[in-house]
Amino acid sequence: MKGSLRAVFLTGAGVSAESGVPTFRGEGGLWRNFRPEELATPGAFKKDPWLVWQWYDWRRKILSGVRPNAGHRALSEIEKEKGAEGCTLITQNVDGLHQGAGSTNVLELHGSIWRLRCVLCAAAAENREVGLEEIPRCACGGLLRPAVVWFGEQLPEEVITAAVEAAGKADFMMVIGTSGVVQPAASLAVRAKENGAYVVEVNTEATPLTSIMDVTLQGRAGDILPLLL
Numbered sequence: 745m746k747g748s749l750r751a752v753f754l755t756g757a758g759v760s761a762e763s764g765v766p767t768f769r770g771e772g773g774l775w776r777n778f779r780p781e782e783l784a785t786p787g788a789f790k791k792d793p794w795l796v797w798q799w800y801d802w803r804r805k806i807l808s809g810v811r812p813n814a815g816h817r818a819l820s821e822i823e824k825e826k827g828a829e830g831c832t833l834i835t836q837n838v839d840g841l842h843q844g845a846g847s848t849n850v851l852e853l854h855g856s857i858w859r860l861r862c863v864l865c866a867a868a869a870e871n872r873e874v875g876l877e878e879i880p881r882c883a884c885g886g887l888l889r890p891a892v893v894w895f896g897e898q899l900p901e902e903v904i905t906a907a908v909e910a911a912g913k914a915d916f917m918m919v920i921g922t923s924g925v926v927q928p929a930a931s932l933a934v935r936a937k938e939n940g941a942y943v944v945e946v947n948t949e950a951t952p953l954t955s956i957m958d959v960t961l962q963g964r965a966g967d968i969l970p971l972l973l
Protein backbone atom coordinates (compact mmCIF):
# COMPACT_ATOMS: atom_id res chain seq x y z
CA MET A 745 0.00 0.00 0.00
CA LYS A 746 2.85 2.37 0.89
CA GLY A 747 4.21 2.46 -2.64
CA SER A 748 0.79 2.62 -4.29
CA LEU A 749 -0.09 5.77 -6.21
CA ARG A 750 -3.84 5.34 -6.28
CA ALA A 751 -5.08 3.43 -3.23
CA VAL A 752 -8.79 2.72 -2.83
CA PHE A 753 -10.46 1.50 0.35
CA LEU A 754 -13.94 -0.11 0.20
CA THR A 755 -15.60 -0.36 3.60
CA GLY A 756 -18.75 -1.89 5.06
CA ALA A 757 -20.46 -2.17 8.43
CA GLY A 758 -17.58 -4.22 9.88
CA VAL A 759 -15.39 -1.11 10.08
CA SER A 760 -17.94 0.50 12.44
CA ALA A 761 -18.60 -2.65 14.50
CA GLU A 762 -15.90 -1.81 17.06
CA SER A 763 -17.53 1.57 17.61
CA GLY A 764 -20.56 -0.34 18.86
CA VAL A 765 -22.64 -0.04 15.68
CA PRO A 766 -24.61 -3.23 14.91
CA THR A 767 -23.66 -4.74 11.53
CA PHE A 768 -26.41 -5.67 9.08
CA ARG A 769 -25.92 -9.39 8.97
CA GLY A 770 -24.16 -10.09 12.23
CA GLU A 771 -25.87 -10.69 15.56
CA GLY A 772 -27.45 -7.59 17.07
CA GLY A 773 -28.24 -6.36 13.56
CA LEU A 774 -31.94 -7.16 13.83
CA TRP A 775 -34.54 -4.74 15.09
CA ARG A 776 -37.88 -6.09 16.28
CA ASN A 777 -36.92 -9.25 14.29
CA PHE A 778 -36.96 -7.42 10.97
CA ARG A 779 -34.05 -7.90 8.59
CA PRO A 780 -32.63 -4.76 6.93
CA GLU A 781 -33.78 -6.03 3.52
CA GLU A 782 -37.37 -5.89 4.82
CA LEU A 783 -37.17 -2.31 6.08
CA ALA A 784 -34.63 -0.57 3.82
CA THR A 785 -36.99 -0.56 0.82
CA PRO A 786 -39.33 2.00 -0.80
CA GLY A 787 -42.18 -0.52 -0.43
CA ALA A 788 -41.70 -0.81 3.33
CA PHE A 789 -41.67 2.99 3.69
CA LYS A 790 -44.79 3.34 1.53
CA LYS A 791 -46.59 0.63 3.51
CA ASP A 792 -45.61 1.78 7.00
CA PRO A 793 -43.42 4.90 7.03
CA TRP A 794 -43.60 5.21 10.82
CA LEU A 795 -42.30 1.63 11.32
CA VAL A 796 -39.34 2.33 9.01
CA TRP A 797 -38.74 5.66 10.72
CA GLN A 798 -38.65 3.98 14.14
CA TRP A 799 -35.86 1.68 12.84
CA TYR A 800 -33.86 4.66 11.59
CA ASP A 801 -34.51 6.60 14.77
CA TRP A 802 -33.20 3.56 16.75
CA ARG A 803 -30.05 3.47 14.58
CA ARG A 804 -29.54 7.24 14.74
CA LYS A 805 -29.91 7.10 18.52
CA ILE A 806 -27.17 4.42 18.72
CA LEU A 807 -24.98 6.37 16.30
CA SER A 808 -25.37 9.66 18.18
CA GLY A 809 -23.61 7.96 21.12
CA VAL A 810 -20.67 6.34 19.31
CA ARG A 811 -17.27 7.59 18.14
CA PRO A 812 -14.96 6.59 15.29
CA ASN A 813 -12.67 3.69 16.26
CA ALA A 814 -8.97 2.99 15.61
CA GLY A 815 -9.86 1.58 12.20
CA HIS A 816 -11.58 4.78 11.06
CA ARG A 817 -8.72 6.84 12.48
CA ALA A 818 -6.07 4.74 10.71
CA LEU A 819 -7.80 5.27 7.35
CA SER A 820 -7.88 9.02 8.01
CA GLU A 821 -4.12 8.96 8.81
CA ILE A 822 -3.42 7.04 5.61
CA GLU A 823 -5.28 9.68 3.61
CA LYS A 824 -3.19 12.40 5.30
CA GLU A 825 0.03 10.49 4.44
CA LYS A 826 -0.92 9.77 0.82
CA GLY A 827 -2.88 12.91 0.05
CA ALA A 828 -6.58 12.84 -0.82
CA GLU A 829 -5.98 12.33 -4.55
CA GLY A 830 -3.89 9.21 -3.87
CA CYS A 831 -6.41 7.71 -1.45
CA THR A 832 -10.13 7.22 -2.18
CA LEU A 833 -12.44 5.88 0.54
CA ILE A 834 -15.58 4.26 -0.84
CA THR A 835 -18.00 3.34 1.91
CA GLN A 836 -21.30 1.46 2.03
CA ASN A 837 -21.86 2.82 5.52
CA VAL A 838 -24.31 5.64 6.14
CA ASP A 839 -23.03 6.48 9.65
CA GLY A 840 -20.59 9.30 8.78
CA LEU A 841 -17.90 7.85 11.09
CA HIS A 842 -15.17 8.03 8.40
CA GLN A 843 -15.72 11.79 8.09
CA GLY A 844 -15.91 11.98 11.89
CA ALA A 845 -12.40 10.47 12.01
CA GLY A 846 -11.10 13.10 9.54
CA SER A 847 -11.32 11.33 6.17
CA THR A 848 -12.23 13.84 3.46
CA ASN A 849 -12.14 11.96 0.14
CA VAL A 850 -15.17 9.78 0.98
CA LEU A 851 -17.72 8.39 -1.49
CA GLU A 852 -20.93 7.43 0.36
CA LEU A 853 -22.38 4.82 -2.01
CA HIS A 854 -25.54 4.38 0.04
CA GLY A 855 -26.06 7.95 1.24
CA SER A 856 -26.13 9.22 4.81
CA ILE A 857 -28.42 8.46 7.74
CA TRP A 858 -27.87 12.06 8.87
CA ARG A 859 -29.44 13.60 5.76
CA LEU A 860 -33.20 13.68 5.21
CA ARG A 861 -34.95 14.21 1.88
CA CYS A 862 -38.52 15.25 1.13
CA VAL A 863 -40.49 12.61 -0.78
CA LEU A 864 -42.44 15.40 -2.55
CA CYS A 865 -40.04 18.23 -3.40
CA ALA A 866 -36.72 16.34 -2.85
CA ALA A 867 -35.38 19.15 -0.64
CA ALA A 868 -32.59 17.61 1.46
CA ALA A 869 -30.84 18.76 4.63
CA GLU A 870 -28.69 17.52 7.51
CA ASN A 871 -30.77 16.47 10.53
CA ARG A 872 -29.44 14.97 13.76
CA GLU A 873 -32.61 14.85 15.83
CA VAL A 874 -33.25 11.57 17.67
CA GLY A 875 -36.21 10.35 19.73
CA LEU A 876 -38.70 11.41 17.06
CA GLU A 877 -42.35 11.20 18.10
CA GLU A 878 -43.67 11.36 14.55
CA ILE A 879 -42.49 11.31 10.95
CA PRO A 880 -40.66 14.57 10.22
CA ARG A 881 -42.20 16.74 7.53
CA CYS A 882 -40.85 19.19 4.97
CA ALA A 883 -41.95 22.83 4.86
CA CYS A 884 -43.89 21.87 1.74
CA GLY A 885 -45.84 19.31 3.78
CA GLY A 886 -44.15 16.24 2.27
CA LEU A 887 -42.86 13.37 4.42
CA LEU A 888 -39.11 13.43 5.05
CA ARG A 889 -37.17 10.15 4.57
CA PRO A 890 -33.57 9.25 5.34
CA ALA A 891 -31.44 10.20 2.30
CA VAL A 892 -30.05 6.67 2.05
CA VAL A 893 -30.19 4.24 -0.89
CA TRP A 894 -32.78 1.53 -0.26
CA PHE A 895 -32.80 -1.88 -1.91
CA GLY A 896 -34.11 -1.54 -5.44
CA GLU A 897 -33.07 2.13 -5.59
CA GLN A 898 -30.32 3.49 -7.81
CA LEU A 899 -27.13 4.67 -6.19
CA PRO A 900 -26.44 8.42 -6.61
CA GLU A 901 -25.19 8.76 -10.20
CA GLU A 902 -22.19 10.98 -9.50
CA VAL A 903 -21.10 8.83 -6.54
CA ILE A 904 -21.23 5.44 -8.28
CA THR A 905 -19.57 6.94 -11.37
CA ALA A 906 -16.68 8.28 -9.28
CA ALA A 907 -16.42 4.97 -7.40
CA VAL A 908 -16.32 2.91 -10.61
CA GLU A 909 -13.64 5.21 -12.02
CA ALA A 910 -11.54 5.05 -8.83
CA ALA A 911 -11.82 1.25 -8.69
CA GLY A 912 -10.80 0.97 -12.34
CA LYS A 913 -7.71 3.15 -11.84
CA ALA A 914 -6.62 1.73 -8.47
CA ASP A 915 -3.23 0.06 -8.19
CA PHE A 916 -4.14 -1.04 -4.64
CA MET A 917 -7.55 -1.79 -3.09
CA MET A 918 -8.31 -2.82 0.48
CA VAL A 919 -11.80 -4.23 1.16
CA ILE A 920 -12.63 -3.84 4.84
CA GLY A 921 -15.51 -5.19 6.92
CA THR A 922 -18.03 -6.00 4.22
CA SER A 923 -19.87 -9.28 3.65
CA GLY A 924 -19.57 -8.62 -0.07
CA VAL A 925 -23.21 -9.51 -0.81
CA VAL A 926 -24.65 -6.12 -1.72
CA GLN A 927 -24.38 -4.95 -5.33
CA PRO A 928 -23.15 -2.90 -7.05
CA ALA A 929 -20.77 -2.08 -4.13
CA ALA A 930 -19.16 -5.52 -4.01
CA SER A 931 -18.51 -5.49 -7.75
CA LEU A 932 -16.08 -2.58 -7.26
CA ALA A 933 -13.57 -5.02 -5.77
CA VAL A 934 -13.86 -7.24 -8.85
CA ARG A 935 -13.40 -4.22 -11.12
CA ALA A 936 -10.23 -3.16 -9.30
CA LYS A 937 -8.83 -6.68 -9.51
CA GLU A 938 -9.68 -6.98 -13.22
CA ASN A 939 -7.92 -3.68 -13.87
CA GLY A 940 -4.69 -4.87 -12.27
CA ALA A 941 -5.01 -3.66 -8.67
CA TYR A 942 -3.41 -5.59 -5.81
CA VAL A 943 -6.42 -6.43 -3.62
CA VAL A 944 -6.41 -7.12 0.11
CA GLU A 945 -9.35 -8.09 2.35
CA VAL A 946 -9.63 -7.27 6.05
CA ASN A 947 -12.46 -9.19 7.69
CA THR A 948 -13.10 -11.35 10.73
CA GLU A 949 -14.48 -14.06 8.42
CA ALA A 950 -14.27 -15.25 4.80
CA THR A 951 -16.64 -13.67 2.27
CA PRO A 952 -17.63 -14.25 -1.38
CA LEU A 953 -14.85 -11.77 -2.27
CA THR A 954 -12.11 -13.73 -0.48
CA SER A 955 -11.46 -15.93 -3.51
CA ILE A 956 -10.33 -12.98 -5.69
CA MET A 957 -8.04 -11.44 -3.04
CA ASP A 958 -4.23 -11.38 -3.34
CA VAL A 959 -4.06 -11.33 0.45
CA THR A 960 -6.68 -11.86 3.17
CA LEU A 961 -5.99 -10.46 6.64
CA GLN A 962 -8.31 -12.25 9.05
CA GLY A 963 -9.04 -10.08 12.07
CA ARG A 964 -10.72 -6.94 13.34
CA ALA A 965 -10.33 -3.72 11.38
CA GLY A 966 -9.56 -1.79 14.59
CA ASP A 967 -6.57 -4.10 15.25
CA ILE A 968 -5.26 -4.51 11.69
CA LEU A 969 -5.61 -1.06 10.10
CA PRO A 970 -3.42 0.78 12.66
CA LEU A 971 -0.65 -1.73 11.82
CA LEU A 972 -0.59 -0.36 8.27
CA LEU A 973 0.57 3.05 9.44
Ligand code: BV8
Pocket residue numbers: 755756757758759761762767768769770773780781784836837838854892893894895896897898899920921922923924925926927928946947948949951963964965966
Ligand atom coordinates in the same frame (compact mmCIF):
# COMPACT_ATOMS: atom_id res chain seq x y z
C1 BV8 B 1 -29.66 -1.53 -7.07
C2 BV8 B 1 -28.46 1.80 2.98
C3 BV8 B 1 -30.97 -1.70 -8.92
C4 BV8 B 1 -29.71 1.77 3.75
C5 BV8 B 1 -28.05 -0.38 1.96
C6 BV8 B 1 -31.47 -10.24 -5.85
C7 BV8 B 1 -32.73 -9.92 -5.40
C8 BV8 B 1 -33.09 -8.59 -5.12
C9 BV8 B 1 -32.16 -7.55 -5.27
C10 BV8 B 1 -30.91 -7.90 -5.71
C11 BV8 B 1 -30.55 -9.22 -6.00
N1 BV8 B 1 -29.27 -9.23 -6.40
C12 BV8 B 1 -28.77 -7.96 -6.37
C13 BV8 B 1 -29.79 -7.16 -5.98
C14 BV8 B 1 -29.71 -5.74 -5.85
C15 BV8 B 1 -29.56 -5.32 -4.39
C16 BV8 B 1 -28.67 -6.26 -3.62
O1 BV8 B 1 -27.45 -6.21 -3.73
N2 BV8 B 1 -29.28 -7.13 -2.79
C17 BV8 B 1 -28.49 -8.08 -2.01
C18 BV8 B 1 -29.03 -8.14 -0.58
C19 BV8 B 1 -28.59 -9.44 -2.72
N3 BV8 B 1 -28.91 -4.06 -4.49
C20 BV8 B 1 -29.69 -2.96 -4.59
O2 BV8 B 1 -30.90 -2.97 -4.53
C21 BV8 B 1 -28.92 -1.66 -4.82
N4 BV8 B 1 -29.59 -0.96 -5.88
O3 BV8 B 1 -29.10 -2.54 -7.39
O4 BV8 B 1 -30.46 -0.85 -7.89
C22 BV8 B 1 -31.55 -0.83 -9.92
C23 BV8 B 1 -31.03 -0.86 -11.22
C24 BV8 B 1 -31.63 -0.11 -12.17
C25 BV8 B 1 -32.73 0.70 -11.84
C26 BV8 B 1 -33.21 0.74 -10.52
C27 BV8 B 1 -32.62 -0.02 -9.56
C28 BV8 B 1 -28.97 -0.79 -3.58
C29 BV8 B 1 -28.19 -1.46 -2.49
C30 BV8 B 1 -28.08 -0.51 -1.31
C31 BV8 B 1 -29.01 -0.96 -0.22
N5 BV8 B 1 -28.80 -0.08 0.94
N6 BV8 B 1 -27.89 0.46 2.98
C32 BV8 B 1 -29.44 1.67 5.22
O5 BV8 B 1 -28.26 1.57 5.65
O6 BV8 B 1 -30.44 1.71 5.94
S1 BV8 B 1 -27.21 -1.86 1.97
C33 BV8 B 1 -26.64 -2.24 3.51
O7 BV8 B 1 -25.88 -3.43 3.34
C34 BV8 B 1 -25.67 -1.24 4.11
O8 BV8 B 1 -25.35 -0.16 3.28
C35 BV8 B 1 -24.42 -2.07 4.29
O9 BV8 B 1 -23.29 -1.32 4.25
C36 BV8 B 1 -24.58 -2.96 3.13
C37 BV8 B 1 -23.66 -4.11 3.00
O10 BV8 B 1 -23.58 -4.74 4.23
P1 BV8 B 1 -22.11 -4.75 4.89
O11 BV8 B 1 -21.64 -3.35 4.99
O12 BV8 B 1 -21.27 -5.70 4.13
O13 BV8 B 1 -22.43 -5.25 6.34
P2 BV8 B 1 -22.71 -6.75 6.77
O14 BV8 B 1 -23.35 -6.70 8.12
O15 BV8 B 1 -23.39 -7.46 5.65
O16 BV8 B 1 -21.26 -7.40 6.90
C38 BV8 B 1 -20.35 -6.91 7.87
C39 BV8 B 1 -19.03 -7.59 7.56
O17 BV8 B 1 -18.06 -7.10 8.47
C40 BV8 B 1 -19.07 -9.10 7.75
O18 BV8 B 1 -18.38 -9.70 6.66
C41 BV8 B 1 -18.29 -9.34 9.05
O19 BV8 B 1 -17.57 -10.55 9.01
C42 BV8 B 1 -17.36 -8.17 9.04
N7 BV8 B 1 -16.94 -7.71 10.37
C43 BV8 B 1 -17.68 -7.66 11.51
N8 BV8 B 1 -16.94 -7.09 12.49
C44 BV8 B 1 -15.74 -6.77 11.95
C45 BV8 B 1 -15.73 -7.17 10.61
N9 BV8 B 1 -14.67 -6.99 9.80
C46 BV8 B 1 -13.57 -6.40 10.34
N10 BV8 B 1 -13.51 -5.99 11.62
C47 BV8 B 1 -14.56 -6.16 12.45
N11 BV8 B 1 -14.47 -5.75 13.74
Ligand code: ZN
Pocket residue numbers: 862863864865866867882883884885886
Ligand atom coordinates in the same frame (compact mmCIF):
# COMPACT_ATOMS: atom_id res chain seq x y z
ZN1 ZN C 1 -40.84 19.16 0.42
